[in-house]
Amino acid sequence: MHIADILSSVPLDAQARAPLFQQLGAGIRAAILDGAIAPGMRLPPTRTLCTLLGVSRQTVLSAYEQLTAEGYLEGTVGRGTFVAAHLPGRTQAPTQPARAVRGLSARGRAFAASMRGVRHHDQPARAFRASMPALELFPFDVWNRLEARRRRHPDHHFGYGDPAGYLPLRERLCEYLGAARGVRCTPEQVIITSGSQQALYVLAVTTLDEGDEVWLESPGYQGACAPLRAAGASIRTVPVAEDGLDLAWAERRLPPARLVFTTPSHHLPLGVTMSLPRRLELLAWARRHRAWIVEDDYDSEYRYNGPPLPSLQSLDHAGCVIYVGTLSKVLFPGLRLGYLVVPPGLAEDIARAKAVIDRHSPIVPQMALADFIAQGHFARHIRRTRAAYAERRAVLLRELDRHVPDLLRCGPSDAGLDLCTHFRIPLDEADVVRRCAAAGIELRGLAYYRNPNAVKACDVPPGLLLGFSSVPPDAIRDAVPRLAGALADAAAAVEGARRLR
């Protein structure tokens, strides 16, 4: 690979704690130590690299200076910057390429690559972290008591259990899903997983063969794309219209899919809901093509204007829909509990496949959750958080209307934990995100949700996803003026560049 390609693929995160020059320095250092760039090689000029990476020239200069001070690079004025001929901690270049040294299989590399864009957070949530519930509203005292009681009285469930999960929890979830989401199932169809992420992985490997066609909403949830890609599926991206996944577009242009992944209740990041006619069309299509529909119903508890549309699964009479749920939004993500509802007849095999990964999900949190639901805490917590999030959403909408009515247009806002916004004037999304990070605001540009293989029809206008659920009202009021400042500066930069042309 050319050195510029290697360096331009160094992952940089403007919102990470480490400054960009340190991240870039770490990437170059790793490439040198891996042997991906060899002693004596010439690095791209700082001006070239800063353009390639979309960072300031000072970031590249500081990274080069740091590595020169550490002895990895050496420079001569006028000649350029080179990888040092004699490297600290390494006397000779590796004889094998870095990949062979690390020994990952092609599948291993595909797995690792599929989650490359997915970030975790190592800082408390700030305005406007996306898709994050309010941890301060969760009744940890109650939860701790329930877990502690189960630990004080261990029974036979503390041995190896059913791979499908703790039966009383599956019964409680079955009742809840029937009442709240219209899901029609028996406890035997419910499989407890470690978050919906594991559910999606298990589905990818149990329903798809290498090369099978999969349709994915794009933009969309990276966590869904990753396991499907890692399973070797042939991924086709489908645009999302105001009434959900554009089925007619997909039917016209794509080979029939074996599996369609969709978030009909609330699309991430656009916030749209799939209309009833579209749901019925999709079900009819899946029946005709004997395809699976994977319905990810991750945050349907949060709807602020009236009751949610029942799940797609509730309309399915042909057993095409596999329903995926999570406790990450309604309780908290670190709990790592989710579930699958699969058509009868498939449950045992899918549960056995999940057992290959981890035998079964940890038992004590499952028991505590069953108690939490049975004792009414679950319903109470949903009511409480729904009211709190409704207030936060209203405050955010009001503040945006007050401070940035000319710059941001809000998408649908009647559900979920986030608000999708689009720029009313041409702005550079990456520049806005960088300016917001510098102003202490955490958010994602919509480009984060773009599928790497997305076709042009899946492009959406640039914008920002503003998470409101984990941000108390005062923090929203405090952050919106800073967001407005960052947007105004980005607008001034665009205007300045236009005048220069």
Ligand SMILES: Cc1ncc(COP(=O)(O)O)c(C=O)c1O
């Ligand atoms: C669309 C979507 N589905 C599911 C999840 C939850 O994933 P998990 O259950 O693995 O935490 C998220 C979390 O952000 C999401 O955005």
